[in-house]
Amino acid sequence: MSREKVVCLVSGGIDSPVSMVLAAKHFEVLPLHFCLYPYTCEDSFLVAMRTLEDIRKKVSFEKVVVYSWSKVLRKIMNSQDKSFACLECRRSMFHVAELVCEREGATGIVTGESLGQKASQTLSNLWATSSGIRFPILRPLLGMDKLDIERLSKKEDIWHEVHSGCCYATPKYPRTRASPEQVNSLLKDIKLEDLVRKQLDEIFEVRTFREDFKGYLESLV
Numbered sequence: 001m002s003r004e005k006v007v008c009l010v011s012g013g014i015d016s017p018v019s020m021v022l023a024a025k026h027f028e029v030l031p032l033h034f035c036l037y038p039y040t041c042e043d044s045f046l047v048a049m050r051t052l053e054d055i056r057k058k059v060s061f062e063k064v065v066v067y068s069w070s071k072v073l074r075k076i077m078n079s080q081d082k083s084f085a086c087l088e089c090r091r092s093m094f095h096v097a098e099l100v101c102e103r104e105g106a107t108g109i110v111t112g113e114s115l116g117q118k119a120s121q122t123l124s125n126l127w128a129t130s131s132g133i134r135f136p137i138l139r140p141l142l143g144m145d146k147l148d149i150e151r152l153s154k155k156e157d158i159w160h161e162v163h164s165g166c167c168y169a170t171p172k173y174p175r176t177r178a179s180p181e182q183v184n185s186l187l188k189d190i191k192l193e194d195l196v197r198k199q200l201d202e203i204f205e206v207r208t209f210r211e212d213f214k215g216y217l218e219s220l221v
Contacts, residue, residue, distance in 0.1 A: 003028045005106040006138065007097050010064075012048030013163050015141055015149055016112030017055055021156050022140040023110045024059040031061060032100055034069040034093055035204075037217050039168045046213060047162060053209040055158055064206040065104075067096055068199055068220055073169050075190050083175040086120045087183050090129040092192055094137065099200055101135050109133070114141045114149065119174035131180035 005028040008020040020029055031052055037045050052064055076088045097109045113121050120129065130137050141149055153159040204216055 004108070005030055005104065006108040006110050007032050007065075007100050007104065007106045008110040009034070009093060009097060009112070010048070010052060011112075012044060012051045013112070014146075014153055015114060015117075017051055017158050018149055018153050018156065019110055019112040019140045021055065021059055021158060022152075023138065024061075027108070027110075029059060029061050029110070030100070030104055030106060031064045032097055033064055033066050034096075035066050035217075035220070036069050036073065036167055036169075037220055039070055039073050040166050042214075042217055044166060045217060047160075049206065049209060049213055051158075051160060051163075052206075054160070056209075058156070058158065062207070065100060066204040066206060066216075067100075068202060068204070069093075070220055071199060072192060072195060075192060075195065077169050079186050079190055081175075081186065082171045083173055084178060084183065084186050085169060085171045086118075086174050087125055087129055087178050088186055088190075089169075090120050091183050091187060092196065094130060094133045096196060096200065098133055098135050099197070103200075106135075108136045108138055110138045110140065112141055113139045114144055114146075117146065119176045122176050124177045124179070125175070128178040128180050128183045132184070 006023055008023055008029050008031050010016045010020055010031045010033055020031060023029055033048055035045050072092055076085055079088060116122060
């Protein structure tokens, strides 16, 4: 009997690779990486790809789906209230993940979110960003603190001294408490749906980790 497939949102940070490794104990995993370049440094993407290449030695997966996020992020940054930017961004990423689930035959979404670790990860904001998503969102690290996650990363032998994850679009004063209605209203105003679906048709699939990563980044500028 084949295992169910889940789409794992994976950056080059500490948390999301751990959550994917945990999910792989029970599911077939499909990593989904949102490439923020040029709203992050070039090395951030390259570190993320090296991290995933190393994880593949431990966890089997067919490919990595790389979704170019800069055009979507630019529209979000033009939203009226910048304090909601991270929440609009996260909800939009979940929307992309559900579209990838439909395309790839997956039945769930996995994230590295940990309660209270970031402004977007307060309980109310987790509700605001996941409300309305049509697939279950699994959060294996939800109740862990940073030290727990770091220890688990080392135990699973996927720890890296260098991590990525910086974003130049993070607001100075991010909203820590929002409602689904507020996020819905802001996303409705900026009308992202057509752009999100167009970018989905331009995904970059990584299968060998010998792809032209620098050429891909140059195409995004």
